Amino acid sequence: MFKKIDHIGVAVNNLEESLHIFKDVLGMKCSGEEEVKEQNVKVAFLPVGESEIELLESTSPDGNIAKYIEKKGEGIHHIAFEVEDLDVMLKNLQKKGVRLIDKEPRYGAGGARIAFLHPKSTNGILVELCEHKSQKA
Numbered sequence: 661m662f663k664k665i666d667h668i669g670v671a672v673n674n675l676e677e678s679l680h681i682f683k684d685v686l687g688m689k690c691s692g693e694e695e696v697k698e699q700n701v702k703v704a705f706l707p708v709g710e711s712e713i714e715l716l717e718s719t720s721p722d723g724n725i726a727k728y729i730e731k732k733g734e735g736i737h738h739i740a741f742e743v744e745d746l747d748v749m750l751k752n753l754q755k756k757g758v759r760l761i762d763k764e765p766r767y768g769a770g771g772a773r774i775a776f777l778h779p780k781s782t783n784g785i786l787v788e789l790c791e792h793k794s795q796k797a
């Protein structure tokens with residue numbers, strides 16, 4: 661079950677410069693920064709109501725975010741939905757023929773379990789499904 665839009669991922673060249681824009685210019689608050697080594701990214705979260713903006717900077721020239729910016733420039737990279745039971749949902753989507761980038765959930769920022777769907781299956785939108793730890797506990 662889809663619960664809400666968890667966050668919108670934005671690919672940026674320079675996290676510090678983008679934080680300056682989102683915090684000091686737009687007036688949002690940053691709730692935390694983290695490096696996710698598995699994904700070669702540094703991320704920062706800016707909560708807006710029930711959802712967040714996730715700024716992503718690549719830590720490696722051949723990381724996904726770096727490649728994305730090279731092709732399409734900075735901008736919205738993915739939309740993340742919070743879901744109730746990620747394992748069940750991935751199995752069901754696979755049965756329906758949805759192409760999955762992650763067949764098994766992996767570790768995401770903030771300790772969430774996440775999985776990406778292939779944009780070819782979702783009208784060109786890179787969809788991230790995430791499940792927060794506290795739900796399972």
Ligand code: ZN
Binds near residue numbers: 669714738788
């Ligand atoms: Zn994300």
